[in-house]
Amino acid sequence: MSDAGAGAAGMTEAAVADGRAMAAGAGPLLEVERLVVHYHVRGMGRFLRAHETVHAVDGVTFALESGQTLGLVGESGCGKSTTGRAVLHLEKPTAGRVRFRGQDLAQLSDHDLTALRRYMQIVFQDPIGALNPRHTVGQLIGEPLRVHDLVPRSLRRQRVEQLLDLVGLPADAVSRFPHEFSGGQCQRIGIARAIAVEPSLVVLDEPVSALDVSVQAQILQLLSDLQARLGLSYLFIAHDLAVVGQMSDRVAVMYLGKIVEIAERDSLYARPYHPYTQALFSAVPIPDPRLSREHRRVVVSGEVPSSLEPPSGCRFRTRCPLAQHRCATEEPLLGPVADGHFVACHFAEEAVKRDLFGTLETVQLAGATGAE
């Protein structure tokens, strides 16, 4: 399971052919291979007719084992949410393959895809916006049960109450409407909806970023408990490195549509190699006044370039202090730097040695002092 980065790429056509025969335990639950999602946008007016392409996701490969959590982290526009949606084929991939339990989603009929979706669910970022305000909580949670015809009508209410209990809401919530609940409670409803159909994979798209910290921790606890109890696999998408670090077994860092680094959680958080990963770590505010003042970290300059025209070669080169000619001409591919730790950078070793943003020093000091 350690070489998720390269493992998926190694899958052969034969594996696809007998994908249906593969049991859930035989391979990774989810394999994403060279996933590409481009959006075509048309310019306005007569002179700007030229079509432009948004490179939202540009060749992303990873695998997710059963019962595990893969964190997908990056800043806005890096393609993490699009990846999450494309994994469920809510967004049609432009190219590349998504295999769930060995089945290539692109080869399924609409009917089969719908049936398979029962096992792949999603929880959205905006907990209130994700719920139809005119439906009661009972209707909202009962809907997936009805669509997939899992529970006979007579038992549906009972099942809904069970689910409410599972996510920590009172049974009398059944007949109430979303607006009567707080953001955190609405997210519990969204989670109940997702797990109602007993999925094996749940894509969590920024599930706590709209919530206050005290409530955020409650939802993370709930997700963690449900995972242990129901054996769920999570694709955990978030922009907050600290949150991702608490929830994930493995973490992939994305920048402008590409994975720049993917590793076991501990390996990545102890030693981020990619200059972008380092920059991201160094930008996270540290809740410790001494540490955050006395060890000044360097802030990366510049902004994320447009995904309409991503830079050639390495996409981070326009902001990278290590960038050289080679970075513009040759795209760095994900390569191993440690066991199960893959980095897409020509100068990964040097980046670690130079500690460009003071990241490693801070990580070490925080580890030494902040043992909680």
Add this chain to the structure above:
Amino acid sequence: MADNLLASAGGPTALFAQAGEAPLLDIRDLQVSFRLERSTIYAVQGFSMQVSAGERVGVVGESGSGKSVSALSAMRMVPAPGRITGGQILFEGRDLLRLSSADMRRYRGGRIGMVPQNPLTSLNPVITVQAHFREVLKLHLSLNRHAADERAIDLLRAVGIPDPAKRIREYPHRLSGGQRQRVIIALAMACEPRLLIADEPTTALDVTIQAQILELIDALVERSNLGAILITHNLGIVAGHCDRVVVMYAGRVMESATVYDLFDHPAHPYTVGLLRCVPRLTATRGRVFAAIPGQPPQVTRLRTGCPFAPRCERATEKCHSDTPPLEEIAPGHTIACWNPLVTATGRVS
């Protein structure tokens, strides 16, 4: 560049009395409520804070804690139907609540600068960056177009906008979120304010851009010896970018201390809970998350007792019946709690 900014254009400074030793801003027992058709929201129920020149004070709290409303009221900018129903706001020794609207307008954007939360909606989309500056600089410093443009270019350069002479003619939509926030900061600084109020200035921005903007605010505060209020929900930002902290909950101040005291010796159970909840990079893959049980309360009723009592593990009967006063437990460290985390021998953590 900084000298450029600070070279005073004369004008309003002379109008204001020297404050001397008194803090720049002194808010005393502020009350703000919103009267709705069927209910009243008591958003702020007794908020006090001081800000001195050169000091950055963080106001932290969760949504609905009244942190934004409290700080907005320092500019008398509470949105309707909200009203300031009590208290004093002393700025450079004058009570802003007693000023006429016209006089207040001289302070707003003049002596007091404001950086609102959402850079994407805070600039007028149908006028250029230049026009924003002309408006402000004409109103407060009576600068003509030419002088205003010159000053705007200096300001934009000082906040790190590349090629300002060109960018100034752009419309806001042409700028990225980070650049728009820089423009807004430049606007807030345009008339040499003494106090800068930043309301969640980086919440809408990515973390690397957030770091850039916070560094910029720090630099401006230091260069111009401003007082600054930084409203945020992020304790990480407080730790790195504030000198003192006011923790709010349900419209009240729970604890107020220097940033070191607050993180080293938090005394209020709410502060302690909040600090425990903060996700940390150093935490390991978790199975157990420290959370505060329950939900923040609705402030649609004025009730006695500590507002945090229903969620507090240290709560006693007294906490539910009597409102704890804000008391000093150490120099510069005040809390409102009947059962703080303090022993007879001193502080415990």
